[in-house]
Amino acid sequence: MKHIDEFRNKGLVKNLINKIEKISHYEVSIMEVCGGHTWAIQKFGIPSLLPETIKLMSGPGCPVCVTSKSFIDHAVAYSRLNNTIITTFGDLIKVPGSTSSLEKEKSKGADIRIVFSVLDALKIAENNPQKKIIFLGVGFETTAPGTAAGIINADKKNIDNFFILSSHKIMPPAMSALIDEGVKINGYIAPGHVSTITGSSIYQGIPQNYNVGCVISGFEPVDILQSIYMLLMQIYNEDFKVEIQYTRAVKPEGNVIAQQAINEVFTLADDWWRGFGIIPASGLILNSKYSRFDAATMISVEVEKTIEEKGCICGEILKGLKKPKDCKLFGTVCTSTNPVGACMVSHEGSCNAYFRFNS
Amino acid sequence: MENNIVLGHGSGGKLTHSLIKDIFYKYFDNSILLQQSDSAVFCMQSENLAFTTDSYVIDPPFFPGGDIGKLAVCGTVNDLAVAGAVPKYISAAFIIEEGLPLKDLEKIVESMAAEAKNAGVKIVTGDTKVVNKGQCDKIFINTSGIGIIDKNNEKINTGETIENGDKILINGPVAQHGMAIMAVRNFGSFKTDIKSDCASLNHLIKDVLDTGARVKFMRDATRGGVATVLVEIAQNTGLGITINEEDVPVDENVRGMCELLGFDPFYVANEGKLVMVVHPEDEQKVINAFKNNPLGENVSVIGEIVESHAAKVVLKTEIGGKRIMDMLAGEQLPRIC
Numbered sequence: 234m235k236h237i238d239e240f241r242n243k244g245l246v247k248n249l250i251n252k253i254e255k256i257s258h259y260e261v262s263i264m265e266v267c268g269g270h271t272w273a274i275q276k277f278g279i280p281s282l283l284p285e286t287i288k289l290m291s292g293p294g295c296p297v298c299v300t301s302k303s304f305i306d307h308a309v310a311y312s313r314l315n316n317t318i319i320t321t322f323g324d325l326i327k328v329p330g331s332t333s334s335l336e337k338e339k340s341k342g343a344d345i346r347i348v349f350s351v352l353d354a355l356k357i358a359e360n361n362p363q364k365k366i367i368f369l370g371v372g373f374e375t376t377a378p379g380t381a382a383g384i385i386n387a388d389k390k391n392i393d394n395f396f397i398l399s400s401h402k403i404m405p406p407a408m409s410a411l412i413d414e415g416v417k418i419n420g421y422i423a424p425g426h427v428s429t430i431t432g433s434s435i436y437q438g439i440p441q442n443y444n445v446g447c448v449i450s451g452f453e454p455v456d457i458l459q460s461i462y463m464l465l466m467q468i469y470n471e472d473f474k475v476e477i478q479y480t481r482a483v484k485p486e487g488n489v490i491a492q493q494a495i496n497e498v499f500t501l502a503d504d505w506w507r508g509f510g511i512i513p514a515s516g517l518i519l520n521s522k523y524s525r526f527d528a529a530t531m532i533s534v535e536v537e538k539t540i541e542e543k544g545c546i547c548g549e550i551l552k553g554l555k556k557p558k559d560c561k562l563f564g565t566v567c568t569s570t571n572p573v574g575a576c577m578v579s580h581e582g583s584c585n586a587y588f589r590f591n592s
Numbered sequence: 593m594e595n596n597i598v599l600g601h602g603s604g605g606k607l608t609h610s611l612i613k614d615i616f617y618k619y620f621d622n623s624i625l626l627q628q629s630d631s632a633v634f635c636m637q638s639e640n641l642a643f644t645t646d647s648y649v650i651d652p653p654f655f656p657g658g659d660i661g662k663l664a665v666c667g668t669v670n671d672l673a674v675a676g677a678v679p680k681y682i683s684a685a686f687i688i689e690e691g692l693p694l695k696d697l698e699k700i701v702e703s704m705a706a707e708a709k710n711a712g713v714k715i716v717t718g719d720t721k722v723v724n725k726g727q728c729d730k731i732f733i734n735t736s737g738i739g740i741i742d743k744n745n746e747k748i749n750t751g752e753t754i755e756n757g758d759k760i761l762i763n764g765p766v767a768q769h770g771m772a773i774m775a776v777r778n779f780g781s782f783k784t785d786i787k788s789d790c791a792s793l794n795h796l797i798k799d800v801l802d803t804g805a806r807v808k809f810m811r812d813a814t815r816g817g818v819a820t821v822l823v824e825i826a827q828n829t830g831l832g833i834t835i836n837e838e839d840v841p842v843d844e845n846v847r848g849m850c851e852l853l854g855f856d857p858f859y860v861a862n863e864g865k866l867v868m869v870v871h872p873e874d875e876q877k878v879i880n881a882f883k884n885n886p887l888g889e890n891v892s893v894i895g896e897i898v899e900s901h902a903a904k905v906v907l908k909t910e911i912g913g914k915r916i917m918d919m920l921a922g923e924q925l926p927r928i929c
Contacts (some may be wrong), residue, residue: 237851243911277909278909278917279911279913281914283911589916590916590917
């Protein structure tokens with residue numbers, strides 16, 4: 234496959250590994266904060282190729298994993314209402330809430346539909362005018378423009394039975410919060426897809442304020458290894474900055490139209506992240522102009538009290554403080570078939586990736 | 593005659609009888625079936641018999657490379673053949689949703705008959721039920737099959753003779769069936785030319801066994817894909833398996849679609865692929881036999897049984913890295929067979 238095989242070329246990989254081995258002379262910690270990177274690193278077996286001096290950590294890059302349990306409880310409560318259709322990306326279906334999950338509610342007869350785009354959800358709304366359609370808006374800057382486009386469309390078409398339950402978040406505050414909490418990070422493999430939307434400037438604070446490197450990376454093995462090499466150069470030369478490795482997709486200014494859509498519809502708010510608690514100005518909620526599409530304010534529902542699992546260390550794993558194997562539940566009580574924590578549910582979650590590839 | 597299946601076709605009365613006569617007897621035509629009794633009565637002379645059953649609920653019933661009828665025969669033939677058996681007789685039970693066009697049923701039955709002929713098996717008994725609209729999706733088929741096992745092949749089914757150094761082969765490119773179904777469901781609204789690999793493998797298997805090669809184990813890699821078969825072998829034998837990702841054939845169009853949709857071809861269903869474990873000294877003999885049959889011409893040695901990493905499958909990735917390969921949790925794609 235053109236444009237993929239080149240980035241999986243064994244010779245190039247070997248060359249990069251040699252270069253990394255050559256310059257690596259003391260231990261560094263590099264964290265990826267995008268679930269796609271977590272997945273690719275495990276799928277291609279990249280840790281097995283790197284020298285021991287390079288410690289790779291997985292951060293809070295899987296949107297499903299950082300979504301609060303109360304959000305799931307909320308969605309479950311909505312799914313139990315009459316004349317209501319829940320539309321969602323597939324990943325969210327299995328995430329356990331306090332006492333139920335969307336999957337369990339679906340098996341009991343709730344109308345929960347997996348969609349691949351918010352526009353599919355909008356179509357469902359148009360075809361079912363007598364029902365309320367709630368789209369579960371989850372994800373970072375990558376999926377937020379899609380949700381925004383859905384709302385702008387619904388507004389234009391005057392669709393009044395379409396609502397969003399938003400858990401959209403933005404990435405940079407979490408990257409700062411990790412360092413503020415004392416997690417030792419020398420460099421970030423910065424998210425590729427998020428950056429196609431935002432551009433590179435949103436990460437400027439990371440090298441400036443913390444002396445931590447930042448390289449925006451693509452998702453193929455050569456991309457990731459080259460990004461690691463670029464980070465090592467920054468770290469060992471103490472020349473911290475934001476660099477783009479993924480130049481074939483990411484422009485410094487990002488996707489301006491998508492940014493405008495986000496700004497048109499959303500406003501920043503404090504948000505709850507699994508493992509972190511509240512991070513100030515890290516969530517996206519609908520602004521007053523579009524609040525009539527906000528499920529949380531427009532449709533009242535009684536939500537059960539959130540119950541956190543005992544023993545689950547998803548929080549520490551999301552911060553890179555612990556590895557999935559450090560969790561007592563990992564692989565025994567918590568498996569990809571019966572996930573306890575969200576990190577085990579999503580295909581992009583660290584526990585899921587470790588469970589499948591590195592157990 | 594009605595144009596569509598109605599509840600009366602399952603009532604046991606006149607409509608049922610005309611359905612049996614005009615469709616099932618017409619196509620499945622063989623002397624055991626035409627005894628028209630409640631049970632098929634036949635004689636089998638072997639100490640070892642293999643017996644299997646499987647239900648087919650694929651959505652949609654017609655897909656590129658096959659249909660539910662062909663699949664229902666191939667699937668059961670393959671389940672027998674990979675156990676080292678020579679498939680002989682098959683039963684076919686139909687659960688049909690009222691409203692199914694009769695011509696669709698006829699097409700499916702005709703396809704079953706053609707595949708049975710091709711595989712050299714007879715469909716000797718059957719049943720038809722019709723359910724209300726919405727109580728099943730168009731048509732569900734159950735087939736059971738019975739076959740005879742030669743004394744020399746009786747240990748293939750358990751894999752008990754697998755040992756370190758044995759080679760692992762596959763008869764061709766993986767993931768075609770699952771991706772063909774995906775494409776026909778118009779997932780992502782794009783068109784492809786991917787066809788299901790749906791095929792009866794019993795003749796291919798016979799070609800290999802006839803060489804006298806020491807075949808230790810066989811399994812058709814259906815739901816769960818090749819990865820699931822390999823993990824089962826490792827877990828059941830307690831031995832390690834090393835697989836070279838580069839050696840597992842995947843057609844370019846299938847690989848492209850998998851990449852695009854985030855599927856791992858190792859976990860995507862096949863309906864005409866088998867994983868075979870053979871004694872290393874017989875590797876070439878087996879390859880030659882495979883290559884002489886169109887269903888095996890793209891055979892590849894994908895890995896071997898090893899002493900290290902007991903009960904685990906380690907994949908050497910295409911870039912030279914290493915990782916564990918595990919079973920799939922949940923479905924990648926529902927109702928594919």
